[in-house]
Amino acid sequence: MNQLITIKTSKFDVSKEDENPNNQIYGQSLLVWLRESLKEKFEFSEVDSEDWGWYCFVSFYGRKYMLGATAFFEDGEDPKQDIEWAFQVDKERTWKEILLLQEKMTASDQCFQFFKEFFRGQHEMKVLSTAENA
Template structure:
């Protein structure tokens, strides 16, 4: 299950980001900010462009995650940003119902805490429902 956090802010300028060669989607600035906020306790990789936004990988408690940030470049102020947190699970984990990405996930909690303490972020929403 992918966790989804959305928020609005003018803190990041998507037009100042590196070009995403796959799709005109922003997210690099948010991931760079998040890398700084979570370091040194949690070490996100350098953001890489993907066709669905910008992506980092991270390992927390021996679990591998992908964190994706995205925003439409054509939005007016304030820009709505989306962070998707995806916990990678083996086929056996999935078949046996182990290692689930539950609402109490430590990476999701750390990211949510960083976002909650940023005064320039508004309309914060988090979806950690299991499906």
């Protein structure tokens, strides 16, 4: 299970994102911005596309997490207006951890808590909700 943070912001112009070759879904700019903003603190992979949006990996204090982003924006809408975003955090686990039901991703996970507080600290972003996503 991953943890989901829903935010609203006009910080990013999704019309300037690369085209997602899998599906016409936006979300790249949030992850590119995070990668640039936090590059001194964490190691990030390149941002890539998936049929549900965009993702990258982050090494967070010795653990690997997948970060995903999707912008709820459709062509024709004004990209300078507030856009709602879904940001997900999913912890990679070893097969042993999965089989023994260890190190599950929860709302109290340090990586999830870090990004939730990071977004809350951005004056141009509003955290709308957090939730567990199956």
